[in-house]
Every structure is written in C-alpha cells, then in structure tokens.
Amino acid sequence: MHNYQLTYPFEGDKVYQSKSKKRAFNKCYKDFKHLNDTKDGVFTITDIDTKKDYSFKIKDKKVSKFNFDQSGGKITKEMEEIIDRKIDEKFQKMLEKFQKMFESKKDNK
Structure with missing residues (x-):
C-alpha cells in the first residue's frame, strides 16, 4: 500500500492510501479539478513513500501521463x-x- 498526494500545481489537503495507483490518481485528480482551473491542465501526483512523481496533462478533456525527469523537470x-x-x-x-x-x-x- 502506498500514499499518494497531489503536489503540483499546489499541494493537496489529503493523502490517499491505496494499493491501486489508478484509484489514488483518480482521487487526486478530483482534488485538482475541484480546487483548480484546469485550463493549464498540468498536475503532478507524488508517491510519498517512494518520492516518485507522476505528471499528467489534460487535453481535450482527456488525461494523459507524461514524464518529467525525476529531478523535477530540471x-x-x-x-x-x-x-x-x-x-x-x-x-x-x-x-x-x-x-x-x-x-x-x-x-x-
């Protein structure tokens, strides 16, 4: 079981614990939609246990995963x-x- 949190464009209020990445990602995405104007469409979810970032982009109302270098895009x-x-x-x-x-x-x- 891992802990996931919305970390970009802002840090989410909640940490979601789940065996399923997909379920945790969906919950974090709902936080993103609820608290943010999704026009920019870029958000990142972090596995708090492994410190691994998962970045996503919304385009035409579809969410697709894309990868930054693990240095945070730097x-x-x-x-x-x-x-x-x-x-x-x-x-x-x-x-x-x-x-x-x-x-x-x-x-x-």
Whole structure:
C-alpha cells in the first residue's frame, strides 16, 4: 500500500492510501479539478513513500501521463554534460566540413 498526494500545481489537503495507483490518481485528480482551473491542465501526483512523481496533462478533456525527469523537470549536471558533449561533437563535425570545403576550393584555384 502506498500514499499518494497531489503536489503540483499546489499541494493537496489529503493523502490517499491505496494499493491501486489508478484509484489514488483518480482521487487526486478530483482534488485538482475541484480546487483548480484546469485550463493549464498540468498536475503532478507524488508517491510519498517512494518520492516518485507522476505528471499528467489534460487535453481535450482527456488525461494523459507524461514524464518529467525525476529531478523535477530540471536539467541535472549529468544531462548538462551530455548536452555539452553532443554540441561539441556537432560543432567539430561542422568545422571539419568547412575545412574540407575550404581546402577543396583552395586546391581548385
């Protein structure tokens, strides 16, 4: 059995204990609908026991799950390093192509 609570866009008043995620999610969703203008449509439910977040978006009156990184949607240091490395690799490849083009034009003159 786990404890679930609405945690975004605000912290819900109630903690729901359930074996079924679906039942707990439905109860938290009702809290969200009751206390919030659902136009933005994004809400998060947290499993308090595991600290895992489940994020949902309402679109056309349907609720669909989507995932944030477990860092809460923020870029972690590791993610930043991966992004930087990929940018460096792409830049290096572009630079090599330009050098080859330049050398090719230089040889043709």
